[in-house]
Amino acid sequence: MSLNKNYITLYFLLFFSSLSFSQIKKDSTEVEQLEEVVVTGQYNAQSIKKSVHNVIVIKREQIEQQAANNLADLLNFNLNLNIIANAQTGKSNISFFGLDEQYFNILIDNIPLVSDNGLGNNTDLTQINLDDVERIEIVEGAMGVEYGANAISGVINIITKKSITTDWQIQASLQEETVGNEYAWFDEGRHIQSINVAHNINEKLFARVGVNRNQFAGFFDNRQGKDYYQNDGLRGYEWLPKTQLNTNALVHYKAKKIRINYRFEYFNEALNYYDATVRPNIDVTTQTSNPSATDRIYNTNRFVNNINLSGKMDNGVNYKANFSYQQQKRDLNIFNYYIVTENKTDETEETYQSTKVFFSNASVNNLFKKEKYNFQLGYDTRYIEGFDTQATGEQFEGDKTLSIYSLAAFGSAEYKVTNAFSLRPGLRYEYNSKFNAKLLGSFSARYLMSHGFELRGSLGSSYRTPSFEELYYYFVDSNHDVQGNENLDPENGYSAFLNLKKRSWIHDVSLVNTIKLSYIDLDDKIELAVVNTTPLQYKYINIDAYKLWGITSENAIKTEHWTFNLGATLQGVSRIINTDENAKNDFLYALQLNTSATYTIPKWDTAFTVLLKYNGEQENYFASSSDADGNSAYTKETTEAYGLLDASIKKSFFNNTLQTTIGGRNLLDITSVAVNNSSTEGTHSSSDNNLLLGYGRSFYIKLLYNLNF
Numbered sequence: 001m002s003l004n005k006n007y008i009t010l011y012f013l014l015f016f017s018s019l020s021f022s023q024i025k026k027d028s029t030e031v032e033q034l035e036e037v038v039v040t041g042q043y044n045a046q047s048i049k050k051s052v053h054n055v056i057v058i059k060r061e062q063i064e065q066q067a068a069n070n071l072a073d074l075l076n077f078n079l080n081l082n083i084i085a086n087a088q089t090g091k092s093n094i095s096f097f098g099l100d101e102q103y104f105n106i107l108i109d110n111i112p113l114v115s116d117n118g119l120g121n122n123t124d125l126t127q128i129n130l131d132d133v134e135r136i137e138i139v140e141g142a143m144g145v146e147y148g149a150n151a152i153s154g155v156i157n158i159i160t161k162k163s164i165t166t167d168w169q170i171q172a173s174l175q176e177e178t179v180g181n182e183y184a185w186f187d188e189g190r191h192i193q194s195i196n197v198a199h200n201i202n203e204k205l206f207a208r209v210g211v212n213r214n215q216f217a218g219f220f221d222n223r224q225g226k227d228y229y230q231n232d233g234l235r236g237y238e239w240l241p242k243t244q245l246n247t248n249a250l251v252h253y254k255a256k257k258i259r260i261n262y263r264f265e266y267f268n269e270a271l272n273y274y275d276a277t278v279r280p281n282i283d284v285t286t287q288t289s290n291p292s293a294t295d296r297i298y299n300t301n302r303f304v305n306n307i308n309l310s311g312k313m314d315n316g317v318n319y320k321a322n323f324s325y326q327q328q329k330r331d332l333n334i335f336n337y338y339i340v341t342e343n344k345t346d347e348t349e350e351t352y353q354s355t356k357v358f359f360s361n362a363s364v365n366n367l368f369k370k371e372k373y374n375f376q377l378g379y380d381t382r383y384i385e386g387f388d389t390q391a392t393g394e395q396f397e398g399d400k401t402l403s404i405y406s407l408a409a410f411g412s413a414e415y416k417v418t419n420a421f422s423l424r425p426g427l428r429y430e431y432n433s434k435f436n437a438k439l440l441g442s443f444s445a446r447y448l449m450s451h452g453f454e455l456r457g458s459l460g461s462s463y464r465t466p467s468f469e470e471l472y473y474y475f476v477d478s479n480h481d482v483q484g485n486e487n488l489d490p491e492n493g494y495s496a497f498l499n500l501k502k503r504s505w506i507h508d509v510s511l512v513n514t515i516k517l518s519y520i521d522l523d524d525k526i527e528l529a530v531v532n533t534t535p536l537q538y539k540y541i542n543i544d545a546y547k548l549w550g551i552t553s554e555n556a557i558k559t560e561h562w563t564f565n566l567g568a569t570l571q572g573v574s575r576i577i578n579t580d581e582n583a584k585n586d587f588l589y590a591l592q593l594n595t596s597a598t599y600t601i602p603k604w605d606t607a608f609t610v611l612l613k614y615n616g617e618q619e620n621y622f623a624s625s626s627d628a629d630g631n632s633a634y635t636k637e638t639t640e641a642y643g644l645l646d647a648s649i650k651k652s653f654f655n656n657t658l659q660t661t662i663g664g665r666n667l668l669d670i671t672s673v674a675v676n677n678s679s680t681e682g683t684h685s686s687s688d689n690n691l692l693l694g695y696g697r698s699f700y701i702k703l704l705y706n707l708n709f
Helices: 003-023 058-066 072-079 468-474
Strands: 055-059 081-085 092-096 106-107 133-140 154-160 166-175 190-200 207-217 242-254 258-273 292-312 320-338 343-365 373-388 401-416 421-432 438-448 453-464 474-476 481-483 491-506 507-532 537-558 562-577 590-602 608-617 618-624 634-637 644-653 658-665 672-676 690-692 696-706
Touching: 058 133, 058 644, 058 658, 072 081, 072 608, 072 644, 166 207, 190 696, 373 468, 590 618
Parallel strands: 106 154, 481 537
Antiparallel strands: 055 133, 081 092, 133 154, 166 190, 166 696, 190 207, 207 242, 242 258, 258 292, 292 320, 320 343, 343 373, 373 401, 401 421, 421 438, 438 453, 453 491, 474 481, 491 507, 507 537, 537 562, 562 590, 590 608, 608 644, 618 634, 634 672, 644 658, 658 696, 672 690
16 A cells, blocks of 8 residues: 555654553542433433444534534545545435445434435435534444444444524524636525525423525536537536525423423435537428437435424333434436427426435333343334335336335343443344344453543444345446346445544643544445446346455544644455455455644634645555456455545624624635546446546535524
């Protein structure tokens, strides 16, 4: 592996910084602040320090400092996590510990979120609005016992706001943002408007409603937009324009022994595709032309109905229950668009993708009211109906709608060996209507040592069910033959994590240093493989394994005015192909560094924030060719290193009635990075050797009006 020596030096400085900080002792006169409460993976809400799992919390304050409108705006600076944007689909997906969005769950108040063809996974992060979010909790590692399938690399749990401190709160905001160097009212840039109203109806009942509109007008780069009628390949956009509308409502009832929460969401997105091929349509008689192109509009609609129920019975038993009905579908509108006259002909509309979901789970704990130990017992059920014309149309002579359901029972026990030492084993039995039943297990431990040390370890298993595309995809023409496989097996995986945290204080300076070791092992990994060379045919099959090990150092320093974070992670990844004797199965390594700093001036109600992340070179093997006997030749490709830099200034006026945030994204102006030795043939070919990352440096201003009474 080739890495810049300066970054290697910095990494080891970060790694050993935890050991040096561990010698610092807390001032005896210092009063420890109350720990923040977390809920993800817990029996009941409790402090981070008491949690058996290591939970990373992103607070509302950080969301506002970054002027983040959706989850894709927010997460790109976290270690072990990368946001992958796609210019042509408009989607932003996530890579978590080197695994894509199919391997982790996104939850809203502990309920997985529906997507075009999944539940909790395969989620477009740009479609998750953050206006009603209180905080985000991230748990790294397999969480199969608690959350079932597709939680191999972890879960991201979005906790929504359920209270305010006044009777009424009205918030209205306006955000204007350049897209690269492009901006104009309505026609260029990014334009966001929102309004949220919350009210404490009485001391038990709270209600909130909100609307957010996010218009991304696209990015031209060297393209000429939808009104361009020359047939030279320049019509359309480099990054497709889209408009999103998100509405949500919540009612929260809180009494002494019961809490009930109902949340409704309606989301709409219109994504516009303008074809670069222009037909001149010349009328020989009149010697005129009426140029046209085949354009498309992808229209996504999502409906969410979630109910959370929790409380305590008279006998002291704690209970939680969640119920959800969700639907998301994507309609495709295709038409012949006459560019000069703006007329449409030959218009067709069909449902392109659709997912309907019913989900329910519940659990009880504190059954025996013993201080030393506690048990949790629960069930989980989900019914998913999937539909995807992209995957099924031609193969089955019509669209194919399939349903799958699962039933699971799970249990765990938490035993306090001492007040500082806790153990938690867990088991889950899950029946799936399409795949074999699974028995999942986990074992977690927490040890609070003296001098501020905290040690946590977890070992857990999970599995991933094949996606609708992997099962039923069918795309065959004169140049392609790519097919899904109904006989795919689920992928099976487990992970092991070890976390050592040190909390220290020097008068009013707080230090938190963490060293994390991680290991993920995944069998029966699903890949698109060559199954025939003449003619060339591809098919999704279970062929290989995936192994990852990593070491991470995270360090935070906090004073009255300063918050400073510095971290590094080194990961080794091995993609193992068991069926090919020429496969390259050795580990390839990559380095990530991140840092952030926030400086607050309370008397000015002002905060300055800078975020920086360095992604080192990433190497990968790919099959560059095959011989007549099916033996592959493998080539190493290298994605060059790159850095991301954001900065912002947030200023409040009139006792926080008016809030202004000014900032810049991607200040290093990264648009793409070179990929050396990338394939230029076959299904995954590319016309150039660059990985497209973004549309360049952008600037924004956000105005928030906050009225409390």
